[in-house]
Every structure is written in C-alpha cells, then in structure tokens.
Amino acid sequence: MRGRRLSLILPAILVSTLAQPTLAAEPRAAADYQAENATVSQGVVESNHTGYSGTGFVNYDNLVGSYVEWSVTAAQAGPATLTFRFANGTTANRAMDIAVNGSLVGDDVAFTGTGAWTTWQTATVSVNMVAGANTVRATAATANGGPNVDRLTVDTGGGPTPDGTPVEVNGQLSVCGVKLCNQYGNPIQLRGMSTHGLQWYSQCVNDASLNALANDWHADIVRISMYVQEGGYETDPQRFTDLVSSIIDKVTARGMYALVDWHMLDPGDPHYNLARAKTFFTAIAQRHNGKKNLLYEIANEPSGVAWSRIRSYAEELIPVIRASDPETPILVGTRAWSSLGVSDGATETEVVNNPVRASNIMYTFHFYAASHGDEYLNALSRAADRIPMFVTEFGTQTYTGDGGNNFTMSQRYLDLMAAKKISWTNWNFSDDFRSGAVFKEGVCSGGPYTGTSPLKPAGVWIRARVNTPDDFPTD
Ligand code: GCU
Secondary structure, three states: OOOOOOOOOOOOOOHHHOOOOOOOOOOOOEEEEEHHHOEEEOEEEEOOOOOOOOOOEEEEOOOOOOEEEEEEEEOOOEEEEEEEEEEOOOOOOOOEEEEEOOEEEEEEEOOOOOOOOOOOEEEEEEEEEOOEEEEEEEEEOOOOOOOEEEEEEEEOOOOOOOOOOHHHHHOOOEEEOOEEEOOOOOEOOOEEEEOOOHHHHHHHOOHHHHHHHHHHOOOOEEEEEEEOOOOOHHHOHHHHHHHHHHHHHHHHHOOOEEEEEEEOOOOOOHHHHHHHHHHHHHHHHHHOOOOOOEEEEOOOOOOOOOHHHHHHHHHHHHHHHHHHOOOOOEEEOOHHHHOOOHHHOOOOHHHHHOOOOOOOEEEEEEEEOOOOOHHHHHHHHHHHOOOOEEEEEEEOOOOOOOOOOOHHHHHHHHHHHHHOOOOEEEOOOOOOOOOOOOEOOOHHHOOOOOOOOOEOHHHHHHHHHHOOOOOOOOO
C-alpha cells in the first residue's frame, strides 16, 4: 500500500433483475439490446469491423428507409434514455429517424463520422416508454443509409427513487460501538467506489457515470478522492473545493453517500497539510450544512510517521470540523499507508491502545489483494472487533493499482467485510490504463458506462459485488 493509489470497479448483467429488497420503489434498469438480434429491414449483420459488442453489427443498406427495430422492455412507464452505439467510417452525417412504438421521437438524429468503421461512438435520445413491451426503430433518413449499428442501450433509471435510495433508507449515519449505524441505530455495510484523483480523472465523474453507479451498479457510496499534492488541492484550493462540492451535490441527487477524501499521500506526515485541511473541511462543512449523507476521511495514507503523529493531527483537526459539523462521521487514517501499521511491521494494537480522543470516528484500512495477504487480513479482522473500521480503498491487484488480479484473496477480504459489516469503497472509478481502473481506456470520453462492456476484468468483478442486495435494517 505504498506509492500512488489507484483503485477499481464492477460488472453488470441483467441488473434489473437484482432487486434490492430493502429499497422500496426500484425503477432502476439499463439493458443492452444487440442490433444483430433485432429485426433488420434492408440491412445485413456483419462482423468484419472490430470493436463491436455481442456477435456483430448491422450494416444498413445505403438508401432512405433501411431500418433496425428492437423489441425492448421497460420496467415501468416513464422517461428512458436510448443510447445507440454506432460506427460511421465516412465524413457524412448518416442521420436517422428514431421512433418509439411507431411515433417519431427523434427527427434526423445525427450519426456523424466516427473516423473509422472500427471506431464506435454513441448517440443518445430521451424518450418516454410504456410499461412492458415497446418497439424502438432507427430508420435511415439519407441516401447513404444508416451507419453501422452495434447495439441499443435502454436506461429507464432516471435518478433518485423517493423512499428507496440508500440515503433515504438509512438517513444520518453514526458510529455505534465498533460499527457504522443508520438512523435506526442498526449496523449497516455500505459498498461503493472511489474516484481516481480528481486532478486527473474528474471527467469520469459525470452525470451519466454517476447514473450508472447509482442505477446500474446500485452503489451506496462514492468516495471523492481529492489529492492535496501532485497537482491537487494545494495548486488551487478554491477550484478543488468547488469541484468536490459539485460532486457531493451530484452524489446526493442520486441518493448515495458522499465520502470526502483528503487524499494526503506525499509528504506522509499529515501535519504538513493541517492548516489546509482545516480550511478545506470547514468550507465543505459549511457549504453542505444540513446534508445527512456525508462522511469525512481526513488522512488518506500517512507514511513515515508514528501513530502518535497521526493521532495528534486528528485531535487538532476534528474539533475544528465539529465546530461547523457536529454530526458527520470522521474517518482517520492509520500508520503506513493506512495498513494499521502492518506495512511498518507494527499491528493494530497501537491504535486499539491509544485511540483518538473524539467521538463518532472510525479508522481506515487499505489493502491490495495481490500484495497484502493473511497478515493484513488478520490485522483487519482483529481490529474490527475492537475499533470501528472502514476500508476506504482497496484493489484486487497489487498496491500500484496495476498488475494481475488476485480475485481469490479479494473474495476472502470481501467475505470478512460482509461478516463484520465493514463498509468499503473500491479503487477506482476511472478509465486510467492500470488494471485497477474499472473502465477500459477511453470510456470516459463519452461512455456508455452501464453494463459490463465498458469494464476491465477488475471492474466486471467488483461491479458484481457492489451489485448485490443491501441489508439495511429499518426496525
Ligand atoms: C463500407 C464498410 C461497411 C459500411 C459501408 C457503408 O463498405 O465496410 O461496413 O456499412 O461502407 O458505407 O455503409
């Protein structure tokens, strides 16, 4: 767990069937429909240009009126987003008319050149659907015919579901004993994703990607990773405070918890950035006064310092935050890149025996499953019985956020965290080239973000594990 942190994400298959029983209304669903499985009039299924999903794509005949028609299912009546994935190797706009259930909903929708027949992009149309069966037809409107069409994605998500989002169900969180508890005082486990460093990958944290995280992955929480150095906060405090704030608002609008990560890393002594941290968290606390869905992580990965130094930092900073925000749980990093000291040859006992003198706080643990084996797992397990633990960062690969995945070891960690209700956020929700970034390179230039096709193997794996029913007891 040293060096620059890089994290990851998950997969989706028929997500709409994975209902979360404790969430009330659940109108969230996105599904892919391949063109090669649809009804084709005046076109052929081909597979001679790479990059398509499924088994091929439809090559429209070059004339007005050629079309593909999909039969799709909507979970309920209401708004839906249609996303067509296509390639157009010419420079001409191959405009198409989009009809839903026989009614024109998109006149001459642009399908402009993508640069090559092997370069696939998306075009999006907002429509209304009826509950149950619907048809979607895309008809060539020019003599050139349509582009090559790979698939249609139908997203009937559409944001928060009143009474049903993780925040609606759980409300204000607080630490109770060694657990994180919801507004009913019941222990819960939150599962979600960490962003990559916002100075590099804020483009991956947008309305569409957050819709996917909320509605397709069914994540409970987003860790907003704001580096302090390396081109982060210290270079422009106002800009980064505004950026974090706007992401908090987007996460809130989708009913998820927002974990604000003060991503100090190098220098490893948290005191180096104490004055900045006071300014930043005070600004965030004041601006988001009244929100019930926040958590603050005040020291990402201390290194090269004793636990006593981290503890004194926390005891100086926490009262300042509490002056503006008495309620939000605060997460404190641990020695040696938040390894509970293990990466320095220590153990969790230094924290257990010398806890931070403050209330409503937790301690963080980070691991990378291909680097950190039983010694780390056992330390986390022992610690979680004595002090409140939150895994704010982990990867299925090595501590560099790259390399091969160890899914076997990762699953052991996930089983432990489920059993002890240790909440987690996985590194990272970006399209960085490393194996731990859930999206394939280039995805953040326009999506789509739903389903498994945009994901690397680690993303497919973690998405499946974010996307299982939550257990949020309400009585
Ligand atoms: C080329 C290309 C086809 C495409 C066609 C077109 O033949 O290989 O995939 O459909 O042009 O202009 O429509």
